[in-house]
Amino acid sequence: MASPPGPTHPADAPGLSPAAPHGGGKPPRAKGGNIGLALTLPGQIVSILVLVIPLLVALYMSFTDWSPTRGSLFDAEFVGFENYSELLIWDTRFLYAVLRTLCISAVCLALEFAFGLSLAVLFMRRFRGKSLLFSAFLTPMMILPVVVGYIFWMLFQSSGPVNQILEFVLGPDVALEWFRSAPLAVTAVIITEVWHWTPLFFLILLSGLNSVPENPVRAAVILGANPRQVFWRVVMPTLKPVIIVAFVIRTMEIIKLFDEVFMLTRGGPGSATETISLYIYKLAFNDFQLAYGAAAAFLVLLGALGLIHLLLLPVRNQLLEVKR
Amino acid sequence: MSIPKLELVSLVKEYNDGAVVAVDGIDLSVAPGETIALLGPSGCGKSTTLNMVVGLEEPTSGDIHIDGLSIVNIPPGKRNVGLVFQDYAVFPSMTVRQNLAFGLVVRKKGREEIARAVDEVAELLGMVGRLDVRARDLGGSEMQRVAIGRTLVTKPAVLLLDEPLSNLEAAARLAMRRELRRLQSEIGLTIIYVTHDQIEALSLADRIAVMHAGKILQVEKTSLICERPDHVYVAGFLGSPPMNLLAGEIRPGVAGAAGPAFTHGPLTLALPAGCALEKGSYTLGLRPESLRLAPESEAPLAGTVSLVEFRGGDVVVTVDVASVKLDVILPATERPAMGQSVGVDFDPESLVFFGGDTSRRLDASPMGRPL
Numbered sequence: 001m002a003s004p005p006g007p008t009h010p011a012d013a014p015g016l017s018p019a020a021p022h023g024g025g026k027p028p029r030a031k032g033g034n035i036g037l038a039l040t041l042p043g044q045i046v047s048i049l050v051l052v053i054p055l056l057v058a059l060y061m062s063f064t065d066w067s068p069t070r071g072s073l074f075d076a077e078f079v080g081f082e083n084y085s086e087l088l089i090w091d092t093r094f095l096y097a098v099l100r101t102l103c104i105s106a107v108c109l110a111l112e113f114a115f116g117l118s119l120a121v122l123f124m125r126r127f128r129g130k131s132l133l134f135s136a137f138l139t140p141m142m143i144l145p146v147v148v149g150y151i152f153w154m155l156f157q158s159s160g161p162v163n164q165i166l167e168f169v170l171g172p173d174v175a176l177e178w179f180r181s182a183p184l185a186v187t188a189v190i191i192t193e194v195w196h197w198t199p200l201f202f203l204i205l206l207s208g209l210n211s212v213p214e215n216p217v218r219a220a221v222i223l224g225a226n227p228r229q230v231f232w233r234v235v236m237p238t239l240k241p242v243i244i245v246a247f248v249i250r251t252m253e254i255i256k257l258f259d260e261v262f263m264l265t266r267g268g269p270g271s272a273t274e275t276i277s278l279y280i281y282k283l284a285f286n287d288f289q290l291a292y293g294a295a296a297a298f299l300v301l302l303g304a305l306g307l308i309h310l311l312l313l314p315v316r317n318q319l320l321e322v323k324r
Numbered sequence: 325m326s327i328p329k330l331e332l333v334s335l336v337k338e339y340n341d342g343a344v345v346a347v348d349g350i351d352l353s354v355a356p357g358e359t360i361a362l363l364g365p366s367g368c369g370k371s372t373t374l375n376m377v378v379g380l381e382e383p384t385s386g387d388i389h390i391d392g393l394s395i396v397n398i399p400p401g402k403r404n405v406g407l408v409f410q411d412y413a414v415f416p417s418m419t420v421r422q423n424l425a426f427g428l429v430v431r432k433k434g435r436e437e438i439a440r441a442v443d444e445v446a447e448l449l450g451m452v453g454r455l456d457v458r459a460r461d462l463g464g465s466e467m468q469r470v471a472i473g474r475t476l477v478t479k480p481a482v483l484l485l486d487e488p489l490s491n492l493e494a495a496a497r498l499a500m501r502r503e504l505r506r507l508q509s510e511i512g513l514t515i516i517y518v519t520h521d522q523i524e525a526l527s528l529a530d531r532i533a534v535m536h537a538g539k540i541l542q543v544e545k546t547s548l549i550c551e552r553p554d555h556v557y558v559a560g561f562l563g564s565p566p567m568n569l570l571a572g573e574i575r576p577g578v579a580g581a582a583g584p585a586f587t588h589g590p591l592t593l594a595l596p597a598g599c600a601l602e603k604g605s606y607t608l609g610l611r612p613e614s615l616r617l618a619p620e621s622e623a624p625l626a627g628t629v630s631l632v633e634f635r636g637g638d639v640v641v642t643v644d645v646a647s648v649k650l651d652v653i654l655p656a657t658e659r660p661a662m663g664q665s666v667g668v669d670f671d672p673e674s675l676v677f678f679g680g681d682t683s684r685r686l687d688a689s690p691m692g693r694p695l
């Protein structure tokens with residue numbers, strides 16, 4: 001754990017403890033470090049407890065067969081890795097929920113990135129009404145996920161606005177039953193999610209584009225690169241860390257995808273839109289299998305950690321590098 | 325003379341609808357293989373001039389010719405003009421090799437041609453062993469080498485360097501200056517070199533163009549410009565220390581002088597007999613090199629030594645003559661003491677007069693002979 005910097009200038013140290021002999025032993029800096037540690041220790045202990053204890057309890061729970069109908073957690077039977085092996089080997093519903101979540105996530109993130117980047121590039125130019133549009137484009141991500149889910153549930157109703165527009169454009173009888181067909185339900189979820197979170201990509205990429213240094217771009221232009229080459233060969237590599245961080249943030253969020261799906265489809269039809277979170281929610285609150293759900297949650301946590309480390313791999317050194 | 329490689333014709337650049345005139349009607353012609361230094365203080369329009377030549381900025385009016393043909397309507401990448409930035413502007417995520425190859429890769433040249441050109445330039449710049457290092461891991465002078473090399477690979481007709489050495493520390497700057505000299509002589513490029521360091525300009529350029537407030541005040545051979553500044557501003561800018569400049573008047577018959585005399589505040593200087601200048605306001609220039617110390621009784625000016633500065637080969641002595649400070653450069657063997665009373669003498673022919681209203685040097689010396 002990082003302790004706050006102590007007095008780094010050796011001359012400060014005698015002021016702190018005038019009686020301390022200077023000859024042998026620790027350099028004066030260590031003294032300051034200890035004081036820093038001592039001062040922050042209570043805070044660190046509290047935050048460790050707050051962070052770690054619930055995690056440890058949940059971890060313990062995942063090794064039992066506890067259920068709220070069966071009294072105290074500590075009376076529940078310890079079952080070792082049974083929950084985990086069940087999940088990994090037998091539970092195809094879990095497997096499908098994971099794969100489904102990954103697929104939906106991949107499609108959503110690709111679309112959000114593409115739209116966000118296009119909008120950001122558009123916003124690098126001057127045009128009328130830019131600042132108004134800017135505020136408008138950022139609004140979706142400020143709406144509560146539950147509300148977004150609710151709004152799109154309304155939009156996708158059989159006689160809702162989406163179908164009305166489709167009928168107007170494509171003629172009558174094209175009304176779609178969005179929540180009764182698996183592909184359509186997945187599409188509805190993806191549309192909702194992309195609408196909701198494209199603004200985050202847009203915002204991050206726009207600030208990234210704005211901080212791309214000007215001179216390498218000008219140098220590329222002078223060396224004969226056309227606008228497309230400038231963008232892909234000079235601007236995008238500079239943006240790489242920003243892009244990856246945007247993906248990491250969104251990945252962490254989207255593998256927890258819950259609210260919108262819950263409001264739109266409750267995972268249906270069948271389990272066509274059942275995401276990991278939705279499955280765990282059902283395990284816990286429909287089937288009261290809390291211990292089993294906890295095990296699933298830990299598997300997802302491990303998977304997410306691995307995934308994010310993988311994502312960060314190409315820019316890790318660049319992000320951790322200390323600039324002179 | 326053959327047609328100039330690069331020619332700027334009444335070039336003007338205004339910003340904000342004419343509220344800022346960054347470049348105010350520049351005429352300049354650069355011969356093939358010549359290096360011209362654009363020397364001037366910050367904000368005088370040096371970068372703006374280069375940006376117009378390379379095509380990053382569009383001139384408000386005027387024209388730019390390369391080999392006699394106007395290039396103002398040609399897009400930047402096709403003008404065959406290279407520009408090297410002060411902050412290097414290398415492509416940080418690419419290797420040195422990729423940086424060097426960039427100009428040819430984007431022009432879709434053949435792989436072998438690219439490899440050959442990159443090797444050649446890497447050889448020229450001594451970067452052969454560093455070709456696979458990422459540009460962001462390079463040191464400052466290596467980055468600048470890559471930036472220059474990446475431009476040379478495209479074989480530009482004209483190379484523009486915008487303060488290429490100012491971001492380097494002193495030692496690296498000196499080494500790179502030598503390197504640039506070597507490149508100049510090895511490949512005979514036509515170069516415009518922007519700097520506000522006159523030592524750099526003097527050591528690299530064939531001619532120096534001094535810019536001030538968007539205008540070129542004087543273009544002159546490097547070997548001559550310090551001795552023949554054409555404008556008060558140039559005289560006060562070049563040389564170390566620069567020329568002593570005294571703004572004053574010539575009046576016929578002032579007290580204590582027989583003929584016409586030049587007065588500057590409390591200081592009065594009798595002009596040599598036969599002086600051709602009419603009365604009026606002038607600026608008198610006294611080059612520190614052409615001043616010398618003399619016994620008080622024999623010298624036209626007298627004062628006390630207020631500062632003695634040893635510079636190895638010579639000494640700069642500041643003499644207070646009636647509240648006017650005059651810099652005098654003496655050989656290192658002469659070392660007057662601080663506070664000593666001395667006389668200051670000069671050869672009348674070394675006096676330089678600038679018109680009080682035009683600020684331009686007057687062609688004739690006070691003795692009526694051309695300088």
Ligand SMILES: Nc1ncnc2c1ncn2[C@@H]1O[C@H](COP(=O)(O)OP(=O)(O)OP(=O)(O)O)[C@@H](O)[C@H]1O
Binds near residue numbers: 345365369371520
């Ligand atoms: N885009 C712009 N809009 C308005 N004014 C500008 C713009 N670019 C430059 N200027 C002004 O034009 C003048 C000349 O600028 P320029 O960058 O050419 O100076 P410079 O001689 O290169 O100075 P430096 O030595 O600091 O690099 C400055 O006063 C600057 O403020």
Ligand SMILES: [Mg+2]
Binds near residue numbers: 371372
């Ligand atoms: Mg500049």
